[in-house]
Amino acid sequence: MLETLNYTPKDFKSENEVRWCPGCGDHAVLNAIQKAMANLNIKHEDYAVISGIGCSSRFPYYMSTYGFHTIHGRAAAIASGVKCANPRLTVWEITGDGDALAIGGNHFIHAIRRNIDLNIILFNNKIYGLTKGQYSPTTDRGFVTKTSPAGTIEDPFVPGRLVLGAGGTFFARCVDNNLKHSQEIFEAAAAFKGTSVVEVLQNCVIFNDGVHEAITDTKTREEHQIFLKHGEPMLFGNNRDRGLVLANGKLKVVRIGEDGITEADVLVHDAEDEDGFLHQSLINMKLPEFPVAMGVIRSVSAKVYNEAMEEQIAEVQSKSNIRNMDQLLNSGNTWKVEN
Amino acid sequence: MSIETKVIELEEVSIRFSGDSGDGMQLTGTLFSDTTALLGNDISTFPDYPAEIRAPQGTVAGVSGFQIQFGTKKISTPGDLAHVLVAMNPAAVKANARFMMPGGTIFFDSDSFTQKNLEKAKFSTEDPFAELNLIDYIKVPVPITQLTREALKDLEIDNKSILRSKNMFALGLICWVFSRPLDYIEKYIAKKFGKKELVLEANRRVLHAGYNYAHNLQHMTPRYVVHPAPIAKGTYRNINGNYATAWGLLAAAEKSGLELFIGSYPITPATEVLQALSERKDLGVKSFQAEDEIAGICTAIGAAFAGNLAVTSTSGPGFALKSEALGLGVMAELPLVVVNVQRGGPSTGLPTKTEQSDLMQTLYGRNGESPVVVVAASTPSDCFHYAFVAAKIAVERMVPVVLLTDGFLGNGTEPWRIPAMSDLPTITPRIAKDPSLFKPYNRDPETLAREWAFPGMAGFQHRIGGLEKDKGGNVSHDPMNHQIMCEVRRDKVDAVVDMVPPLELVGEQRGDLLVVGWGGTLGHLDTAVRELQADGKKVSLAHFNYIKPLPSNTAEVLSGFKKIVVCELNLGQFVGYLRDKMPDFKYLQYNKVQGLPFTIHELSAHFIKLMEE
Numbered sequence: 001m002l003e004t005l006n007y008t009p010k011d012f013k014s015e016n017e018v019r020w021c022p023g024c025g026d027h028a029v030l031n032a033i034q035k036a037m038a039n040l041n042i043k044h045e046d047y048a049v050i051s052g053i054g055c056s057s058r059f060p061y062y063m064s065t066y067g068f069h070t071i072h073g074r075a076a077a078i079a080s081g082v083k084c085a086n087p088r089l090t091v092w093e094i095t096g097d098g099d100a101l102a103i104g105g106n107h108f109i110h111a112i113r114r115n116i117d118l119n120i121i122l123f124n125n126k127i128y129g130l131t132k133g134q135y136s137p138t139t140d141r142g143f144v145t146k147t148s149p150a151g152t153i154e155d156p157f158v159p160g161r162l163v164l165g166a167g168g169t170f171f172a173r174c175v176d177n178n179l180k181h182s183q184e185i186f187e188a189a190a191a192f193k194g195t196s197v198v199e200v201l202q203n204c205v206i207f208n209d210g211v212h213e214a215i216t217d218t219k220t221r222e223e224h225q226i227f228l229k230h231g232e233p234m235l236f237g238n239n240r241d242r243g244l245v246l247a248n249g250k251l252k253v254v255r256i257g258e259d260g261i262t263e264a265d266v267l268v269h270d271a272e273d274e275d276g277f278l279h280q281s282l283i284n285m286k287l288p289e290f291p292v293a294m295g296v297i298r299s300v301s302a303k304v305y306n307e308a309m310e311e312q313i314a315e316v317q318s319k320s321n322i323r324n325m326d327q328l329l330n331s332g333n334t335w336k337v338e339n
Numbered sequence: 340m341s342i343e344t345k346v347i348e349l350e351e352v353s354i355r356f357s358g359d360s361g362d363g364m365q366l367t368g369t370l371f372s373d374t375t376a377l378l379g380n381d382i383s384t385f386p387d388y389p390a391e392i393r394a395p396q397g398t399v400a401g402v403s404g405f406q407i408q409f410g411t412k413k414i415s416t417p418g419d420l421a422h423v424l425v426a427m428n429p430a431a432v433k434a435n436a437r438f439m440m441p442g443g444t445i446f447f448d449s450d451s452f453t454q455k456n457l458e459k460a461k462f463s464t465e466d467p468f469a470e471l472n473l474i475d476y477i478k479v480p481v482p483i484t485q486l487t488r489e490a491l492k493d494l495e496i497d498n499k500s501i502l503r504s505k506n507m508f509a510l511g512l513i514c515w516v517f518s519r520p521l522d523y524i525e526k527y528i529a530k531k532f533g534k535k536e537l538v539l540e541a542n543r544r545v546l547h548a549g550y551n552y553a554h555n556l557q558h559m560t561p562r563y564v565v566h567p568a569p570i571a572k573g574t575y576r577n578i579n580g581n582y583a584t585a586w587g588l589l590a591a592a593e594k595s596g597l598e599l600f601i602g603s604y605p606i607t608p609a610t611e612v613l614q615a616l617s618e619r620k621d622l623g624v625k626s627f628q629a630e631d632e633i634a635g636i637c638t639a640i641g642a643a644f645a646g647n648l649a650v651t652s653t654s655g656p657g658f659a660l661k662s663e664a665l666g667l668g669v670m671a672e673l674p675l676v677v678v679n680v681q682r683g684g685p686s687t688g689l690p691t692k693t694e695q696s697d698l699m700q701t702l703y704g705r706n707g708e709s710p711v712v713v714v715a716a717s718t719p720s721d722c723f724h725y726a727f728v729a730a731k732i733a734v735e736r737m738v739p740v741v742l743l744t745d746g747f748l749g750n751g752t753e754p755w756r757i758p759a760m761s762d763l764p765t766i767t768p769r770i771a772k773d774p775s776l777f778k779p780y781n782r783d784p785e786t787l788a789r790e791w792a793f794p795g796m797a798g799f800q801h802r803i804g805g806l807e808k809d810k811g812g813n814v815s816h817d818p819m820n821h822q823i824m825c826e827v828r829r830d831k832v833d834a835v836v837d838m839v840p841p842l843e844l845v846g847e848q849r850g851d852l853l854v855v856g857w858g859g860t861l862g863h864l865d866t867a868v869r870e871l872q873a874d875g876k877k878v879s880l881a882h883f884n885y886i887k888p889l890p891s892n893t894a895e896v897l898s899g900f901k902k903i904v905v906c907e908l909n910l911g912q913f914v915g916y917l918r919d920k921m922p923d924f925k926y927l928q929y930n931k932v933q934g935l936p937f938t939i940h941e942l943s944a945h946f947i948k949l950m951e952e
Contacts, residue, residue: 069804081641
C-alpha cells in the first residue's frame, strides 16, 4: 500500500451504544477487532462487516465501517456475495455457534470449501444466548439447558474439525479475555488470503457463565493453553517446561528434562503443512490430558475463489469476440427480413 | 394405409416430434425449428418432456415430445393439435394421440412396433391405431431403424451410435415433407461432431437417407406447402424465454453500467437462466452456483449490498426457500431481481410442466408486511423486455422485483427481431453522490426510493439490516415508527406505477366479454380472442404484464364490458387478487391445472358459451 493510514481503534467505533450484557465476552472481542482493523492499513471504507443473527451478530451496529446485519445462518452466503461483487473489500463475517454451525451449517462449510477470502469470526459460547439458553451444536453431551432439562443426548461439533473436513485452509483459536493475543490472531486472519476461520472461546455471562473457565482462567492460562506459532516449538506451562511430541502416531505431553527429553525433541509447529493430520490432533486436544491449542493452527495457501472468478472472467474475455450486448444479440444464427 | 400423392397447402401447420427420452427428439425439433425460421416462417415451439432423464425405455412415461407450429401469418402458440406426428415407437403414438388433429399424418418407425414395445406401451391388441381410434389419419410406416442400419452398413460404427442417429432419418424425412433444405442442419452437425468424423459422417448419411426416402416414396407421402410469413423488416434470431430473460438482464447491466452478479441453484425449468448467464463471462458476468436456493438469493443480496446488479433465478419450490431472504431484501431496501420460472406445484409437483400457480406465493409468501414489485413476461421473446424492465425498476427504485415467467415460456422458442441497444431505455441507478447529505434511508419525496451507497465508497459508511429502523437508519422498536415504515415500504412499491405503461386492449374498449389474462398465456388468449373478433364477436383481451402495482387505468379498462372472465393456469389466483384490488367488478374465471398450456379451441368454446348465456 502506498500511503500509511494512521487509524486508531476509535475510528472504528460507531456512535451506537453497545448493548451486550455487562461482563459478556463480546465486548473484548469488539475491542480486539477494532484494534486489529486500525493496525491493518486498509482503508476504512474498504471494510465490510456482515453478521447473521444472535448476540454476537449485533456486532456491525457497533462498528463505524460498512455493515450488514442479515438473517439467521446466512451471513456466510451474503458475505460471499459481497466479496465476489467487490473483491477489493476486506470482508468480515461475525457469527456464533448456532448461527454458523446449526441453521447456517451448509453455508459455513461451502464458503470454506470454496476458499473465498472472508474472515469468519466464530463466537463459540456453546449456548443460544439471544433466545435465552437452549443448547447449541457445540454444547457438550449431557449438558442441561432449557431445551435439554435432562441433559443433551447428542455430541457436539468441534468447529476446527468441521473446518478441516470442509477442506479449510486457515483455522485459529483464541479466547475473549486475552485481548492482545486475539488481536494478533485477527490480524493474521485478515492478512490470510482465503477463508480464515477464527474460533473465539467466548463467555456468555448470563446463560453459560464459566463454560470455558477451566481453559480461559487467566491464573492457569499458561498451564491450560498452548500458544502455537508457526516455526516455533510446541512448548507451554508457566516455565515453558512442557511440550508436545509424537509418540506411536499420537500427540503426547512431555516434560523437558525428564526421561532425557530436551527441547530439540519437541515438535515444531508447521501451520503451513498441507496435510491436516497434526492440525487435527492439535484441534482435538482437551483438558486435562492436554492443554487446549490456541493461535493459528492451520494456514495453508491455496487457490482463492474470488481471485479465480476474476481470472476466469479476464481469460474468457481475452479469447471471446463478444465484447458488448449488440455483438451478443447479433451472434450465432440470425437472418435478415427485407421488405 | 394410404393413398395417392398429395400436396396440402396450409397457412399454419403444427408438427410433433415424439420418441423415447433418449431418442434425441428435442434436438430434432430444435433443428427443424431453426431451419424453418431461417426460411422466413413465423414459429412457436413447445418442448414437452418427462421429469426423468431416461425414463424406462418404450413406456408412455418416457415419451419426450417437441411441438412446433409455423405459418404464413403471425404464430402466437405452438398449436393446439398437431397436423403431423413423428412417432419413434408405439408409446409415442399412445402419448400423443390426443394431441392429433383429425385427418392428420402419422409417420412412425414400423421397426419399433414389435410385440414387446406394444406391451411396454400397454397396448392390448396388435393394432395400436385402431385401439386409439386413430381411424381417419394418414399413417405412414417407415422402417426407420432398418433403413438407418442400411445407410451405415459400410461404416465402421458401433450399434449404439447407429441407433442414436435414427433421429436424423426422421428429421431428413420431415424436411422433405415440408420442403426444407438440409444445409443449415448439415452445418450444425458439422460443428457439433466436427472432431468425430465417423459420427459426423453417420449423421450426415442418415439425414440424407431420410430425405431421399421420402422423396422416393412420394406417391404415399403427403407434402405440405407453407409459404413464408409477412414479417416486419429487421434482423431475427430464434430465442427461448430463458435465454431472453438472461439476455435482458445482461442488457440492463450494460445500460446501467453495473456489473452483473447471479447467485443461483439449478432447478427445472429455470436452470437455463443460470447457464445462459454463466456462458457470458466475456461480458463480465459473475455467476455463482450456490450450495442451495437460500445461498443463491443470499449471495445476490450480498452482491446488491456491494453495488452489483444482483439476480437470482429459480422455480416455485426454490422460490419458497428464498422467502425469508427476499424479506431481508424488502427490509434493507436493496435492488434485487428474482426470476421465477413457474412449474406445476405444490411441492415437487410437475417439474417439467408449466403452470401459473406461484402468483400468490410471490405477492404474499413472506413473513410480515413485505411488498415487492411483480412483473410477468408473456412470450418467450418478451422475457428480454420484462427482465430488462425488472432490473430497471430494481435499481432505480431500490426495491426487490420478482419476474414471473413459466416453463412454457422458458423452454418455448420463437423468432425475435433483435433490438439495438441504443433503442433501449436508459437505466439510472440511484447511486449516492454527496456523503455530507447521505443517510441510508433518506428518500426521494416522490418515489420514496432511498439512495444506494456501497462498501468501497468513501464517506458513506453505514449499517443496514433486517431489524426495523427509523428514517435515519438506526434500529428502532418504536411502535409508531414501525407503522410508518411499513406504510412507506408499501407506498414505495405502489409508486412504481409511474413506470408502468397503461394497459392496452386487444379489441374495442366496450363489448360483451372482456378476457383477462396475465403472463405466459398471451399467445393462446390473443389467438382465441382475435379469431372470435374476426367472427364478429364483441370480445376484447386485457393482458397483464404488471401485476404489482397494477397499471393505473385498470379499473377504466375493466368497466367497459358486460362480462369479465379471468383465465389462468391455476385455480384462480390473479382473479382473487383482482377481487381484492378492484372489488367493483364481477369476475368469472376459467382455470386449468394440467401442466399444459390452454388450447385455443377450449378457450373459444368457453368464451362463446359465456357470451350466449
